[in-house]
Amino acid sequence: MALDRIDIWTADEEPRLSAVLSECWALLVDGAADPQHEFHTLALATASAAQGCTLRTVVLRRVERETRELSFYTDLRSRKIGEIQADPRVGLLFHSHADDTQIRIQAEARIHHGDALAEAAWSQVPLSRRRDYMVSGPPGLPWAWPTSGLEDGLEDHAPSEAQSLSGKVNFAVVVCSLRQMDWLYLTPHGHRRANFAWDAEGQLRTSWLVP
Numbered sequence: 001m002a003l004d005r006i007d008i009w010t011a012d013e014e015p016r017l018s019a020v021l022s023e024c025w026a027l028l029v030d031g032a033a034d035p036q037h038e039f040h041t042l043a044l045a046t047a048s049a050a051q052g053c054t055l056r057t058v059v060l061r062r063v064e065r066e067t068r069e070l071s072f073y074t075d076l077r078s079r080k081i082g083e084i085q086a087d088p089r090v091g092l093l094f095h096s097h098a099d100d101t102q103i104r105i106q107a108e109a110r111i112h113h114g115d116a117l118a119e120a121a122w123s124q125v126p127l128s129r130r131r132d133y134m135v136s137g138p139p140g141l142p143w144a145w146p147t148s149g150l151e152d153g154l155e156d157h158a159p160s161e162a163q164s165l166s167g168k169v170n171f172a173v174v175v176c177s178l179r180q181m182d183w184l185y186l187t188p189h190g191h192r193r194a195n196f197a198w199d200a201e202g203q204l205r206t207s208w209l210v211p
């Protein structure tokens with residue numbers, strides 16, 4: 001936890017909603033920056049015509065408080081992309097045992113592929129991680145035997161810059177614009193819950209809730 005973070009629970013008074021909102025953003029920023037942080041991964045829910053809804057773990061890559069945006073990377077061929085195209089409303093779930101905190105987010109997702117934003121993100125992906133986008137078929141494609149989906153040699157070695165280009169066409173950044181954030185803090189003496197919702201004009205409405 002960042003040293004300069006507001007200590008919202010050992011203070012004499014109940015925290016203000018603005019302090020709680022700052023705490024949420026601080027946790028998310030830390031989560032994106034620190035692979036050991038429990039907010040580094042999240043559960044992403046999408047609507048699915050076939051299955052009602054689907055869930056999967058993704059890595060939180062970027063957090064922008066000013067624009068209220070969270071980003072993750074994915075394979076353009078993956079099922080979630082089609083689901084987001086059909087309905088961009090997504091749910092994001094974070095839980096930190098260490099911070100006794102759950103954050104649930106409703107957001108609208110935007111897919112970036114082959115544009116300046118995706119290009120800039122791709123340049124930051126280490127060669128070894130670019131393999132994630134070099135699997136031979138769409139993630140989830142049935143195969144006759146256990147497979148990594150990688151070409152021979154790539155399981156043990158990172159691709160060269162030139163080789164990795166075959167993954168670039170599959171690389172997408174999904175940017176999620178927050179519409180609503182629900183914060184739940186667990187304590188042995190009764191929990192606390194708050195909601196933050198932004199309307200279409202970006203106006204924020206805040207409220208305490210019964211946990």
Ligand SMILES: Cc1cc2nc3c(=O)[nH]c(=O)nc-3n(C[C@H](O)[C@H](O)[C@H](O)COP(=O)(O)O)c2cc1C
Nearest residue numbers: 041056057058059072073074075078079080139140
């Ligand atoms: C710890 C962990 C991190 C993962 N990170 C990502 C990620 O950042 N992006 C991603 O597309 N899939 C990631 N996955 C894989 C997804 O959970 C999922 O299996 C894959 O994206 C296919 O999902 P879909 O078929 O619903 O599209 C991760 C899985 C785990 C266990």
